[in-house]
Amino acid sequence: MLKLYGGARSRASIVQWYLEELEIPYEFVLLDMEAGEHKQPEFLAINPMAKVPAIVDGDFNLWESGEILLYLAEKYGHLSESLEKRSEITQWETLKRLLRTEKRFSVYYERAIGPIARDVLI
Numbered sequence: 006m007l008k009l010y011g012g013a014r015s016r017a018s019i020v021q022w023y024l025e026e027l028e029i030p031y032e033f034v035l036l037d038m039e040a041g042e043h044k045q046p047e048f049l050a051i052n053p054m055a056k057v058p059a060i061v062d063g064d065f066n067l068w069e070s071g072e073i074l075l076y077l078a079e080k081y082g083h084l085s086e087s088l089e090k091r092s093e094i095t096q097w098e099t100l101k102r103l104l105r106t107e108k109r110f111s112v113y114y115e116r117a118i119g120p121i122a123r124d125v126l127i
């Protein structure tokens with residue numbers, strides 16, 4: 006069963022939401038981040054960056070919330086066949102990474118990505 010690693014209040018909730026939407030069985034592994042469980046060797050073997058979310062799907066590990074969403078969308082057949090639509094998603098994901106530190110960007114991102122994500126991801 007797919008394992009999702011997250012903290013009590015972390016970006017893992019984004020991935021958890023999507024797993025629930027897709028009705029994919031998963032196990033949520035709650036790390037005590039205040040105690041530094043995400044910096045222990047067992048988790049560093051999954052994500053050497055010591056960040057959540059991360060997933061373990063069989064013998065495959067993946068981290069970075071955006072990549073995990075795209076992986077799940079593609080694996081479970083919810084990614085558009087259209088190259089143009091998929092490129093729009095990665096365009097916004099790339100821009101989000103570049104501008105993550107700019108708070109004002111999040112408003113534009115939410116407005117823009119919402120409609121696209123509804124069309125392409127579900």
Ligand SMILES: N[C@@H](CCC(=O)N[C@@H](CS)C(=O)NCC(=O)O)C(=O)O
Pocket residue numbers: 012014015016017038043055056057058068069070071
């Ligand atoms: N770009 C990463 C960011 C991951 C991230 O910063 N996660 C935080 C929790 S929301 C974390 O693990 N922080 C632990 C730390 O920095 O020590 C993603 O979107 O997955």
